[in-house]
Amino acid sequence: MTAIIQASNLTKIFDKSTAVDHISFDVHEGEIFGFLGPNGAGKTTTTRMLTGVIPADSGTVTILGHDIRSEPVMAKQGFGVVPETSNAYTDLTAWQNLMLMGELYGLPRARAEQRSSELLGLVGLLERKDQKVQAYSKGMKQRLILAMALIHEPGLLFLDEPTSGLDVQSTQMILALLRDLNDKGTTIFLTTHNMEEANRLCHRVGIILAGRMVAIDAPEKLKVAIDRVHKIEVSFDHEVPADALARLAGITSADRTGDKWQIIAENRDAVIRSLVEFSRHQGATIVTLNTLAPSLDEAFLRLTKGEKP
Amino acid sequence: MNPSGFPEQLRRSWAIAKKDIRIYYIKGPVLIFGVFMPLFMFLAFLMGTREVPLSFLISGLVGMTLFFTATAVSPAIFPWEGSAKTLERLASCPVTVEAIVFGDMIASTLFGIGITIITVIIGLALGLSLLHGITLVAAILIAACCFSAIGMLLAVPPTNVPSNIMMLSSLIKFPLVFISGIFVPLEQMPSWGLMLSYISPLTYFTDLVRYSFTDAHFFPIWADIAALAVFTLMFTVVTMVLHKRTMPQRM
Numbered sequence: 343m344t345a346i347i348q349a350s351n352l353t354k355i356f357d358k359s360t361a362v363d364h365i366s367f368d369v370h371e372g373e374i375f376g377f378l379g380p381n382g383a384g385k386t387t388t389t390r391m392l393t394g395v396i397p398a399d400s401g402t403v404t405i406l407g408h409d410i411r412s413e414p415v416m417a418k419q420g421f422g423v424v425p426e427t428s429n430a431y432t433d434l435t436a437w438q439n440l441m442l443m444g445e446l447y448g449l450p451r452a453r454a455e456q457r458s459s460e461l462l463g464l465v466g467l468l469e470r471k472d473q474k475v476q477a478y479s480k481g482m483k484q485r486l487i488l489a490m491a492l493i494h495e496p497g498l499l500f501l502d503e504p505t506s507g508l509d510v511q512s513t514q515m516i517l518a519l520l521r522d523l524n525d526k527g528t529t530i531f532l533t534t535h536n537m538e539e540a541n542r543l544c545h546r547v548g549i550i551l552a553g554r555m556v557a558i559d560a561p562e563k564l565k566v567a568i569d570r571v572h573k574i575e576v577s578f579d580h581e582v583p584a585d586a587l588a589r590l591a592g593i594t595s596a597d598r599t600g601d602k603w604q605i606i607a608e609n610r611d612a613v614i615r616s617l618v619e620f621s622r623h624q625g626a627t628i629v630t631l632n633t634l635a636p637s638l639d640e641a642f643l644r645l646t647k648g649e650k651p
Numbered sequence: 652m653n654p655s656g657f658p659e660q661l662r663r664s665w666a667i668a669k670k671d672i673r674i675y676y677i678k679g680p681v682l683i684f685g686v687f688m689p690l691f692m693f694l695a696f697l698m699g700t701r702e703v704p705l706s707f708l709i710s711g712l713v714g715m716t717l718f719f720t721a722t723a724v725s726p727a728i729f730p731w732e733g734s735a736k737t738l739e740r741l742a743s744c745p746v747t748v749e750a751i752v753f754g755d756m757i758a759s760t761l762f763g764i765g766i767t768i769i770t771v772i773i774g775l776a777l778g779l780s781l782l783h784g785i786t787l788v789a790a791i792l793i794a795a796c797c798f799s800a801i802g803m804l805l806a807v808p809p810t811n812v813p814s815n816i817m818m819l820s821s822l823i824k825f826p827l828v829f830i831s832g833i834f835v836p837l838e839q840m841p842s843w844g845l846m847l848s849y850i851s852p853l854t855y856f857t858d859l860v861r862y863s864f865t866d867a868h869f870f871p872i873w874a875d876i877a878a879l880a881v882f883t884l885m886f887t888v889v890t891m892v893l894h895k896r897t898m899p900q901r902m
Contacts, residue, residue, distance in 0.1 A: 390739075390902060393743045394742070394743065395739055395742045395743050395899075395902050396899045396902050397899055413655070414745075414747070415654050415655035415660075415745045415746070415747060416654060416655055416745075418743060418744060418745040418746075419654045419745040423740075423743040425736065425739060425740070425743070427736045429735065429736040429737050429739055429740045430737075430740075431670065431674060431737055432735075433673070433674045434670070434673060434674065438673070442666060442669075442670050443744070445662070445663060445665075445666030445669075446663050446666055446667075446741075446744040446745070446746055447744065447745060448652055448654055448659055448662070448663070448745070490740075
């Protein structure tokens with residue numbers, strides 16, 4: 343898998359406080375990478391170092407094969423940025439903002455005009471393209487800066503809290519657009535507080551805490567990994583003997599709740615296989631079988647608060 | 652297209668300059684300030700001074716206009732954009748710090764030249780004759796670049812509070828006007844004043860404007876142009892080096 347972003351031992355110190363402490367990670371081509379962490383964990387500082395807005399005190403960042411320190415222009419040419427705060431020029435119209443971006447990314451005028459029309463249509467702002475941005479709502483501004491970040495059709499997109507504080511319509515529009523972009527091959531680095539958003543969108547997430555990366559994995563794996571024991575809920579079409587169930591290999595405990603059994607096990611895969619064999623042996627049919635994983639919210643809270651399961 | 656090549660970065664500087672002109676320069680208050688500020692200073696001296704001829708003061712007015720207009724807005728652009736977070740957008744675009752600074756310089760140079768042309772027209776309307784037009788055009792072009800570099804140099808301290816920079820800017824700009832032979836001819840200056848005037852690029856520009864309108868000059872013309880060119884180069888290089896160093900502190 344090709345690494346689009348390679349961060350190695352990235353460190354940033356403000357005065358005597360270490361905001362980002364030797365973090366290393368890769369983001370692969372075509373994936374949506376979620377970057378999570380509590381307030382002040384170092385998410386925005388890391389994103390700013392990755393995008394070349396501020397220099398790292400030590401460590402290296404390679405974007406699309408270009409070192410952000412030694413080849414900043416070449417690296418920046420390949421990505422778009424949607425920052426946390428809307429930073430379109432409010433004294434310019436949406437059209438002028440997009441044309442400015444087109445010029446800053448070196449697009450020929452005709453191509454910039456074509457892309458601007460397409461993107462304004464895509465984010466639902468075409469009819470208000472000649473209105474100054476200062477009259478836009480927060481959602482409209484956010485959609486505009488997303489369009490501005492996409493003017494040069496980047497292969498990599500950085501987004502810092504893109505849906506924070508937005509109405510449902512704008513949020514859904516942006517998320518749908520991100521999915522669509524990713525389907526077409528755009529790699530996305532998404533900083534977010536919204537666990538549900540990360541859970542639904544991201545192929546992998548990295549969790550940063552106090553400047554250190556505490557976990558990187560796929561959301562589902564991360565949820566499972568934080569629990570050393572697993573809960574499985576199973577129900578059968580008729581009564582099965584409780585003691586036989588509890589004696590199955592790998593089962594720590596089996597408690598009956600209503601018509602279901604809640605099973606605690608250390609090896610989920612082995613227990614599921616045992617349950618299937620057990621039901622066959624008992625001549626029973628499995629009606630439901632659910633693995634109860636913690637939510638990404640729970641995973642995040644445990645990882646960032648140091649809670650033990 | 653090589654995005655980091657000089658021609659491409661120059662093109663992007665021009666985009667930044669156009670943005671600056673749209674946002675910061677083509678505003679009623681800025682245009683009015685650009686014309687009226689030097690005009691009122693000129694009128695104050697015209698009423699208070701009887702010993703110097705009108706042609707002398709008009710030349711000074713042209714010098715002052717270019718100096719004030721080319722340095723009027725540029726020092727505040729970085730603080731404004733820093734506080735509005737638009738500077739962060741520029742910093743994340745494939746544009747070098749030098750290209751951003753140069754774009755701001757182009758805008759202030761063009762603004763300075765535009766307003767100064769109005770002042771020259773006023774001078775001609777008041778009956779002054781333009782004796783050395785080519786010298787005047789060359790002087791305005793070089794000095795506009797020089798003063799816009801000074802304007803950007805004033806913006807180097809990495810603050811995002813525009814009023815801090817404007818205060819610093821006034822503290823430096825106003826004394827320069829008084830040591831540059833605008834209101835007091837260089838010939839009448841005390842020796843310490845004359846020594847100070849040598850370090851002001853405005854001195855050489857005013858001398859060139861005076862030569863263009865009255866044929867009189869204090870320094871040789873080639874020396875005036877050479878001094879302005881050296882100051883322009885020096886201020887441009889220094890401002891770019893310093894901005895590159897302080898830019899991350901604005902983010």
